[in-house]
Amino acid sequence: MIDFLQIVIYGIVLGSIIALGAIGVSLIFGILRFAHFAHGDLMTLGAYFALAGVAGMSLPMFAAFGLALGATALVAVGIDRALYSRLQQVSPIILLISSVGVALMLRSLIQMIWGPDNEIYQSGISMPWTFAGLRIQPTQVMIVGGAAGLMLLLHLFLQHTRFGKAMRAMSDNPDLARLSGINTQRVVILTWIIAGVLAAAAGIFLGMDTRLHPIMGWKLLLPVFAAAIFGGIGKPYGAVAGALVIGLAQEMSTLILPAAYKPAVAFALMVIILVWRPTGIFGGKVL
Amino acid sequence: MTLLKAEELYGGYGGGDILNGVSLRVDAGEVVVIVGPNGAGKSTAMKALFGLVNVRSGRVTFRDEEITRLSPDRIVGRGVCYVPQEANVFPSLTVLENLEMGAFIRRDDYSAQIERVFELFPPLKEKRSQAAGTLSGGQRQMVAIGRALMLDPKVLLLDEPTAGLSPKFIDLIFERIQEINATGVSILMVEQNARHALSLADRGYVLVLGANRYEDTGPNLLANREVAEMFLGG
Numbered sequence: 001m002i003d004f005l006q007i008v009i010y011g012i013v014l015g016s017i018i019a020l021g022a023i024g025v026s027l028i029f030g031i032l033r034f035a036h037f038a039h040g041d042l043m044t045l046g047a048y049f050a051l052a053g054v055a056g057m058s059l060p061m062f063a064a065f066g067l068a069l070g071a072t073a074l075v076a077v078g079i080d081r082a083l084y085s086r087l088q089q090v091s092p093i094i095l096l097i098s099s100v101g102v103a104l105m106l107r108s109l110i111q112m113i114w115g116p117d118n119e120i121y122q123s124g125i126s127m128p129w130t131f132a133g134l135r136i137q138p139t140q141v142m143i144v145g146g147a148a149g150l151m152l153l154l155h156l157f158l159q160h161t162r163f164g165k166a167m168r169a170m171s172d173n174p175d176l177a178r179l180s181g182i183n184t185q186r187v188v189i190l191t192w193i194i195a196g197v198l199a200a201a202a203g204i205f206l207g208m209d210t211r212l213h214p215i216m217g218w219k220l221l222l223p224v225f226a227a228a229i230f231g232g233i234g235k236p237y238g239a240v241a242g243a244l245v246i247g248l249a250q251e252m253s254t255l256i257l258p259a260a261y262k263p264a265v266a267f268a269l270m271v272i273i274l275v276w277r278p279t280g281i282f283g284g285k286v287l
Numbered sequence: 288m289t290l291l292k293a294e295e296l297y298g299g300y301g302g303g304d305i306l307n308g309v310s311l312r313v314d315a316g317e318v319v320v321i322v323g324p325n326g327a328g329k330s331t332a333m334k335a336l337f338g339l340v341n342v343r344s345g346r347v348t349f350r351d352e353e354i355t356r357l358s359p360d361r362i363v364g365r366g367v368c369y370v371p372q373e374a375n376v377f378p379s380l381t382v383l384e385n386l387e388m389g390a391f392i393r394r395d396d397y398s399a400q401i402e403r404v405f406e407l408f409p410p411l412k413e414k415r416s417q418a419a420g421t422l423s424g425g426q427r428q429m430v431a432i433g434r435a436l437m438l439d440p441k442v443l444l445l446d447e448p449t450a451g452l453s454p455k456f457i458d459l460i461f462e463r464i465q466e467i468n469a470t471g472v473s474i475l476m477v478e479q480n481a482r483h484a485l486s487l488a489d490r491g492y493v494l495v496l497g498a499n500r501y502e503d504t505g506p507n508l509l510a511n512r513e514v515a516e517m518f519l520g521g
């Protein structure tokens with residue numbers, strides 16, 4: 001039982017990280033109608049920006065993280081302005097392929113700057129807290145709390161602000177959004193800012209949970225897409241639910257399968273959903 | 288006074304021309320109705336007024352200022368609002384949020400306008416917190432018209448506002464359109480319920496193959512035998 005609960009905790013931590021990525025993928029698909037394959041590497045970039053703050057500029061942890069969120073958002077908007085916004089008129093397939101190119105470029109750049117080795121934010125071992133036999137790391141609490149906080153902020157933004165509602169409106173019906181006088185370009189930029197911030201947070205949390213590595217985000221891309229599809233792509237709330245399911249399923253699979261099969265579990269779930277209910281559990285768009 | 292005017296529009300969606308010289312005019316206070324067979328380009332003509340179609344030649348003016356290639360957010364800013372034929376609500380947004388999106392460019396307090404829409408369409412007040420996608424067709428059409436009224440437009444473009452509705456709702460929507468018109472909003476609408484619509488219209492156009500075939504007052508079009516036989520089902 002304790003073992004099982006321990007695995008549930010790992011699953012929730014992983015699910016929180018996946019959720020931050022999946023929300024971004026889902027929002028981008030809702031607004032721009034394309035699958036953003038560079039999202040994993042955007043997460044990696046965020047993690048390394050934070051490393052640059054902590055290790056390079058010796059900033060306090062939180063300042064470095066904040067800076068990394070902002071810088072990643074800036075890069076995301078920059079890529080959109082320089083590339084995606086120009087290709088938008090062509091076709092969603094071209095956009096998708098160009099995002100694969102962006103993914104490769106980001107990864108190479110990260111490797112060039114920071115090298116191919118594992119990195120960590122802080123050396124030293126933190127003592128886990130124990131509750132009734134369960135071990136919980138302080139970083140795990142921070143990850144789940146941080147992710148929940150960001151999701152709450154996003155929820156408040158989407159439900160209660162003028163541009164948040166406009167974002168949902170545009171995701172519903174882009175033509176009608178334009179007809180209503182909504183400045184759709186502003187909404188697009190806002191979407192990239194949010195997706196960039198959340199991706200960076202996901203990358204930083206992943207780096208805290210494990211280690212930093214130039215392909216850390218790329219490896220998370222599959223579960224992130226699985227979560228977004230599971231929840232119904234274009235539905236950010238579904239993405240959160242999907243992420244928890246994928247995170248828990250991946251961790252629980254270690255009870256019966258070797259840990260190396262974790263990505264296969266996400267992949268299998270994604271295939272099952274695509275075959276059984278291509279619009280996801282919450283009835284999103286078809287990829 | 289002429290508010291909205293389209294002069295000899297040619298254009299389409301990038302392939303061949305759908306519009307072949309259509310001209311339209313809406314004067315202050317008028318109800319103008321466009322009828323014509325399926326695929327005649329009625330919706331396309333509406334979209335062209337709103338800058339959503341590639342207009343190859345011809346021009347659109349609002350109060351004598353050219354708006355031919357203006358973006359929709361500029362056009363709504365001048366007081367021309369449009370309810371498309373299909374997909375004319377935000378289904379996952381609540382009724383109230385749909386109305387708020389109609390008022391997106393307004394930075395003043397528009398709560399009075401929301402109340403006005405609720406007075407016009409009382410069912411919307413009850414369902415204000417319900418997602419628009421869950422409403423009946425008639426109520427969705429109310430949301431769609433309500434959204435377009437949020438900017439207090441001078442001209443309201445309606446593309447088949449009664450399509451697919453039950454007779455009860457058809458009468459109700461037509462009634463409300465007349466009420467809206469009575470508050471000083473000029474109306475240009477495309478209608479399949481041609482007889483009913485023309486009976487309310489100050490003027491009407493019969494559009495065929497993207498060009499004007501007939502143009503007259505509502506009563507005269509209804510009385511015209513050729514029009515009645517060919518376009519109004521005898």
Ligand SMILES: Nc1ncnc2c1ncn2[C@@H]1O[C@H](COP(=O)(O)OP(=O)(O)OP(=O)(O)O)[C@@H](O)[C@H]1O
Nearest residue numbers: 300305323324325326327328329330331332372477
């Ligand atoms: N988005 C589009 N892209 C390409 N062609 C289109 C598009 N919309 C309409 N068309 C074509 O333009 C022509 C005119 O269509 P339009 O919708 O304007 O007709 P309509 O008079 O409104 O017909 P209906 O009574 O069926 O609504 C049709 O041949 C149609 O196939």
Ligand SMILES: [Mg+2]
Nearest residue numbers: 329330331372
């Ligand atoms: Mg039509």
